[in-house]
Amino acid sequence: MKVLYLFNRVREGLVDKVKKGESHDNHFYGMLRLRQYGVEADYIEIEQYLPKALCDFLRKRVLNIYFVHLPLFFKMLRYDAVFTSTAFGSQLLHALYPFKKPRWVMFDFSIMGLLGEEKTLRQRVFRWMVRRADGIVAISRDEESRLQRRFPEMKERIRFIPLGSDLEFFKPRNSGEENKVFTVGFDPGRDYKTFFEACGGIDVSVVIATKPYKVAKLKLPSNFSAREFSPVDIVREYDTAKVVVLPLDIRGGINEAMGCSSLVEAMAMGKPVVATRTPTMESYIENGVNGILVPPHDASALRSAVLSLLDDGERRKKMGLAAREFILKRCAADDVARELASFFKLIARSAR
Incomplete structure (x- = not known):
């Protein structure tokens, strides 16, 4: 069986970094591990066929993440299944014509959010596309x-x-704890306003791994710093932090799974995580056991939760161990790849 991944961001060069140990394969969502479970997996992107300057222009000016794979549509017909979270332009074309293959599997970060109340034409068309999909993860x-x-x-x-x-x-x-709180937020949906209010003035260094422009409009408290880190450096920041915080704002409805990538990273590092309560966070955090959930936009509750962990080293250790244990049992990349392979095979066998 052959599965094609369509990513919303450029993956060129990242496979080599994974092989060299300079990065992880979390953002390949099992692709690099499927072969051991009887599934051949690959990805395509316009950068494999066109000059970089032209690709940059197309991505920024012409084709957004929903349509950037459309020029490569007929290459998709060689595969048994396509797996993607955002290639809606290609999915629409696939839904319009009765192609025998590939089967279309949606990787769901917020299908329900995009569907909304199905009042607009766009929402109704999207519902029709979802119903025409062969499977959803x-x-x-x-x-x-x-x-x-x-x-x-x-x-x-x-x-x-x-x-x-x-x-x-x-x-x-x-590596040993430093007097530090750490957060990672390269995607939208971070509630930095509440985070700043909650942790500003606490006698601890607060480090934000993000693109600085994402917090440029907010005044950083004196104990805060924000910059980009390499994957290897992010591991060190996780390892030396006392607490990891994930302040989230999913009111936009575009991606209700915001923060999940950072969550499984931090939990795998054995760190106690304080996160905004969202439906996605509730699937991974057992409140008070392997992490702490706080109400959305509640700076007081967030501050209290962070301080409670900073003041109790034994609780931090116990919660961090429980977090790591959860990941070992439920989110190990090889086990997830096995589940994906089984699901892809099920979809390939299913009648349309």
């Missing part, structure tokens, strides 16, 4: 349940498979 139990209720005819082809973590890359180095 959700990364939260709540999303799985809501999708199964919305699309009961697809119930057996909608499955919660947790986000996986590269346990060789994200593992405790035991």
